[in-house]
Amino acid sequence: xxxxxxxxxxxxxxxxxxxxxxxxxxxxxxxxxxxxxxxxxxxxxxxxxxxxxxxxxxxxxxxxxxxxxxxxxxxxxxxxxxxxxxxxxxxxxxxxxxxxxxxxxxxxxxxxxxxxxxxxxxxxxxxxxxxxxxxxxxxxxxxxxxxxxxxxxxxxxxxxxxxxxxxxxxxxxxxxxxxxxxxxxxxxxxxxxxxxxxxxxxxxxxxxxxxxxxxxxxxx
Amino acid sequence: xxxxxxxxxxxxxxxxxxxxxxxxxxxxxxxxxxxxxxxxxxxxxxxxxxxxxxxxxxxxxxxxxxxxxxxxxxxxxxxxxxxxxxxxxxxxxxxxxxxxxxxxxxxxxxxxxxxxxxxxxxxxxxxxxxxxxxxxxxxxxxxxxxxxxxxxxxxxxxxxxxxxxxxxxxxxxxxxxxxxxxxxxxxxx
Numbered sequence: 175x176x177x178x179x180x181x182x183x184x185x186x187x188x189x190x191x192x193x194x195x196x197x198x199x200x201x202x203x204x205x206x207x208x209x210x211x212x213x214x215x216x217x218x219x220x221x222x223x224x225x226x227x228x229x230x231x232x233x234x235x236x237x238x239x240x241x242x243x244x245x246x247x248x249x250x251x252x253x254x255x256x257x258x259x260x261x262x263x264x265x266x267x268x269x270x271x272x273x274x275x276x277x278x279x280x281x282x283x284x285x286x287x288x289x290x291x292x293x294x295x296x297x298x299x300x301x302x303x304x305x306x307x308x309x310x311x312x313x314x315x316x317x318x319x320x321x322x323x324x325x326x327x328x329x330x331x332x333x334x335x336x337x338x339x340x341x342x343x344x345x346x347x348x349x350x351x352x353x354x355x356x357x358x359x360x361x362x363x364x365x366x367x368x369x370x371x372x373x374x375x376x377x378x379x380x381x382x383x384x385x386x387x388x389x390x391x392x393x394x
Numbered sequence: 395x396x397x398x399x400x401x402x403x404x405x406x407x408x409x410x411x412x413x414x415x416x417x418x419x420x421x422x423x424x425x426x427x428x429x430x431x432x433x434x435x436x437x438x439x440x441x442x443x444x445x446x447x448x449x450x451x452x453x454x455x456x457x458x459x460x461x462x463x464x465x466x467x468x469x470x471x472x473x474x475x476x477x478x479x480x481x482x483x484x485x486x487x488x489x490x491x492x493x494x495x496x497x498x499x500x501x502x503x504x505x506x507x508x509x510x511x512x513x514x515x516x517x518x519x520x521x522x523x524x525x526x527x528x529x530x531x532x533x534x535x536x537x538x539x540x541x542x543x544x545x546x547x548x549x550x551x552x553x554x555x556x557x558x559x560x561x562x563x564x565x566x567x568x569x570x571x572x573x574x575x576x577x578x579x580x581x582x583x
Contacts, residue, residue: 215464215468217472257472257473258472258475259475259494259495273520275520276475276477276495276497277472277475277495278475278494278495278512279494279495279512292520294514294520295475295495295497295514296495296512296514296541317519317520319518319543319545320495320497320514320543321512321514321541321543321559335519337561337575338514338543338545338561338575339541339543339559339560339561339575340575353575353576354561354575354576355561355574355575
């Protein structure tokens, strides 16, 4: 995020440890487990664990010492893809407390993912097209609904909600919600007028042409 | 709730709770075209069995069976990606087609519901709101296309059809067809 020119938004080369600084590896993994409800059966935790270890191995000098670690990392990386369909390469810079809910068809090719991000299944983060070179940057406290696609060299600001099955190809301002297809931007405060509370369980209120609000439960 | 239409037509108005477990599992097997390899059959049958195991009184019987249930449901989840949380109330003859990324965190799912792959049923925001009011109700005979998301405390009415990749955030009246993000009602021809 810092050292690159604005247009150079490719993935990092993965030549160094990009785990969050200021926390040890074991403490970091312990925190990731806590983020996944201390559930050792959570695929999201294991995918993240492999990603953290893949980064940590880059501290070991290249050559005969690192080679076996790299082989083990690659085996685990492909195992996570084969078993759970979570593709989270080690050269994606991932912040603290990322929560991957459920699994299946998660392609997470972001330049960076911030702290306290929640990603649900079937989310694609990556290139706009095959020979593109620019990857998205995801801010802090972002929640990404199932089936969403976030593509291109865009920036998703902090405190953003991206709705289910939404395709995002433009920058998203901090504190907003992006919902629908084609996507529309709402203020998070609009989203706070909890659709779920307002209309819960009342099929009689559904109008033939529903209002544009996508609605959500309240934050925090 | 909602046992009127489809059930009485078939002359059997018992709910999933009232049916003997074996009969229920046989019915699930038949619903999934009598295929042992059908991921949906394993997901639904495991869930139905799990509900009965939870009801067992004797801890000596319940605990090992509950552990076995966790093992099998985790295997179904990991291998095929179909996750039906314990809290979801599942009706009879629910048919889950195909596999992959199917997460059914509903308050209840009725009888004769068809669910396809990549379907998400759950709260709008995942972080903190799992109380029943924030979860959808899928009534009897609903047909969910692949890639659909049913989010928040909405009710999808009896016999409604949700087309593929639609996102339902509003209650859906019985019998209608909805499509789009967010889903809108398609008028009948």
